[in-house]
Amino acid sequence: MEDFSESVPCxxxxxxxxxxxxxxxxxxxxxxxxxDAKRLGLSGSARASFIARTVGQCGFSCGLFAAxxxxxxxxxxxxxxxxxxxxxxxFGFSTAYL
Numbered sequence: 773m774e775d776f777s778e779s780v781p782c783x784x785x786x787x788x789x790x791x792x793x794x795x796x797x798x799x800x801x802x803x804x805x806x807x808d809a810k811r812l813g814l815s816g817s818a819r820a821s822f823i824a825r826t827v828g829q830c831g832f833s834c835g836l837f838a839a840x841x842x843x844x845x846x847x848x849x850x851x852x853x854x855x856x857x858x859x860x861x862x863f864g865f866s867t868a869y870l
Contacts, residue, residue, distance in 0.1 A: 782849070786842035790835050797834025801827035 805826035809819045848862050849855055 782842075782846035786839065786846060789838045789842045793838035794831045794835035797831035798827055800834070801830030804830070 802823075805823035806819075808826060809822045812822070814822050845860075852858075
């Protein structure tokens with residue numbers, strides 16, 4: 773499998789990761805939301821509202837994490853003008869710090 777990270781702009785990789793992680797968050801929220809609503813004893817429109825809110829929150833949170841991770845990765849590599857393990861450690865620490 774080819775590695776396209778050298779030929780693809782960093783902003784495209786960032787958008788791709790945000791879309792993928794947001795999708796994963798929506799899926800996680802749609803799996804976890806009904807379970808949590810049942811545990812709380814919700815029914816009817818309150819249950820539907822809770823599930824929709826949980827799905828949105830999980831999707832947004834995962835997408836926001838991916839955005840911070842990707843843009844810090846791009847920014848640090850652009851600032852240092854290197855792609856090495858030090859850059860990876862720096863953007864990993866900067867994402868964990870936030």
